[in-house]
Amino acid sequence: MPVFTYGIEPVTDHPRHAGRGDAVHNHLMSALSAAFVRLHARLTPVAFVPEVRLHQADEPIGLWELTEGEFRSDRPPPFWAFAWAGGQGLARYVTDHPEVVAGRRVLDLASGSGLVAIAAARAGAAAVRAVEVDELAVAAVALNAEANGVRVDAEFGDILDGDAGDAEVVLAGDVFYSGAMANRVLRFLLRATRAGASVLVGDPGRAFLPRERFDELAAYDVPVSAALESVQVKRTTVWRLRAGRPAAAD
Ligand SMILES: C[S@@+](CC[C@H](N)C(=O)[O-])C[C@H]1O[C@@H](n2cnc3c(N)ncnc32)[C@H](O)[C@@H]1O
Numbered sequence: 001m002p003v004f005t006y007g008i009e010p011v012t013d014h015p016r017h018a019g020r021g022d023a024v025h026n027h028l029m030s031a032l033s034a035a036f037v038r039l040h041a042r043l044t045p046v047a048f049v050p051e052v053r054l055h056q057a058d059e060p061i062g063l064w065e066l067t068e069g070e071f072r073s074d075r076p077p078p079f080w081a082f083a084w085a086g087g088q089g090l091a092r093y094v095t096d097h098p099e100v101v102a103g104r105r106v107l108d109l110a111s112g113s114g115l116v117a118i119a120a121a122r123a124g125a126a127a128v129r130a131v132e133v134d135e136l137a138v139a140a141v142a143l144n145a146e147a148n149g150v151r152v153d154a155e156f157g158d159i160l161d162g163d164a165g166d167a168e169v170v171l172a173g174d175v176f177y178s179g180a181m182a183n184r185v186l187r188f189l190l191r192a193t194r195a196g197a198s199v200l201v202g203d204p205g206r207a208f209l210p211r212e213r214f215d216e217l218a219a220y221d222v223p224v225s226a227a228l229e230s231v232q233v234k235r236t237t238v239w240r241l242r243a244g245r246p247a248a249a250d
Contacts, residue, residue, distance in 0.1 A: 033139030041081050041140070043147055046115060047223040048088040049095060051122065054113045054144045057081035059227070079112045080137035085222045085229070086174025087112060089236035090202030091119035093218050098123035100169065100200065107131065107167035107197075109159075109175065109185070114141030114152055116173045116202070121150035128152045129167065131159055160184040164192040173202040182208035189241050199241035204234040214239035 041055035057078065083091075094101055094116065102124035108117035111130035114137075121128045130141045130152050141154035161184070164170050170192045176182045189199045190213075203209045204222065222236040 029135060030139060030142075033136050034143055036136060037080070037140045037143055040078075046083045046088060046091070048220065049083070049091045049115065049119060051095060052091065052115060052118050052144075053147055054083060054115060054118075055081070055140055055147075056083065056113070078136065080132075080134060080140035081113070082225060082228060083113055083115050084174035085204035085224050085234040085236045086172075086202035086206070087115045088173075088202070088222045088224075089204070089218075089220050089238050090171055090173045090200060091115045092220060092222075093200070093202070093238040094119045094123050094171070100198070101125040101171075104168040105129075105166055106169045106171060107164050107192075108152075109164075109170060109172040109188070111141050111154070112137055112173070114144045114154065116171045117141060117152045117154075118145055118148050118150055120169075120171060121145065121152055122148065125169070129155060129165070131155045131157060133158050160188045162188075163195060164188070164197055167192065167197050170197050170199045171201075172199070174204065174206065175201070176203055176206040176209040179208050182206075182210070186210060186213070190243075193241050193243040201239045201241065202236060203239060204229075204236040209239075211239075214241055 037055050041057050043053050044056050046052050046054055101120045103126050106120040106125040106128045108120065108128065108130040111117050111132050114130050117128045117130035132138050135156055138154045138156045141152060145152035170189060172185065175185045193199050216237055217240055218238045220236050221233045223232060224234045226232050
């Protein structure tokens with residue numbers, strides 16, 4: 001069943017209607033994404049941050065198979081349907097230390113469900129921007145922000161080769177899970193610190209976190225999905241990135 005297709009063409013390619021066609025296309029995609037999220041995930045409290053409720057999948061495997069089956073391997077797995085350990089730890093920290101974000105412009109990089117962005121908004125951030133490369137995640141962030149009664153600007157796009165804009169605080173939950181991602185994320189985050197932003201990362205000991213670049217702020221035992229992580233609890237650290245001097249590799 002083609003519930004959700006990224007291949008829908010704009011209404012018309014005629015130059016006079018192209019803009020309108022794009023707008024209709026984008027609106028349609030957003031509506032379909034939101035419907036998909038609502039259909040396959042339930043609004044439930046986050047295990048380690050019960051102050052926040054998210055659209056979460058009960059059982060990862062079924063949804064994973066559905067998205068993979070529907071979109072084949074060029075589709076990302078449904079990261080948006082789970083509160084990852086790194087995001088849970090970082091959201092807990094921001095919730096318990098609101099002064100970190102209060103009154104500041106915040107960027108939540110690779111937002112997934114929007115958990116960290118929502119925690120920042122709840123803690124009094126002046127503005128929160130959540131960036132994602134997965135359109136379903138963008139829809140989930142918007143739905144989840146609304147469900148928690150906060151404003152988050154959910155944005156689709158890959159900004160890793162650019163900068164963090166006007167963000168004063170950059171937050172990133174569980175982003176060091178692959179070598180390719182880690183390299184790009186680290187460079188982005190280092191640029192952000194050099195531009196004056198405070199950069200906090202939540203990480204449950206993923207293999208590609210360059211620990212030597214970070215100072216530890218807090219550590220928690222975070223409940224996780226055993227089906228996803230093969231354990232029920234993950235020791236998760238909240239780190240602050242040191243500005244440091246640029247190295248040739250950066
Ligand atoms: C493990 S999930 C973490 C989600 C969330 N931060 C949390 O902790 O629950 C990683 C997320 O990174 C997103 N992602 C991957 N590459 C990205 C990029 N270049 N820019 C923004 N997000 C990206 C994925 O779509 C996914 O939602």
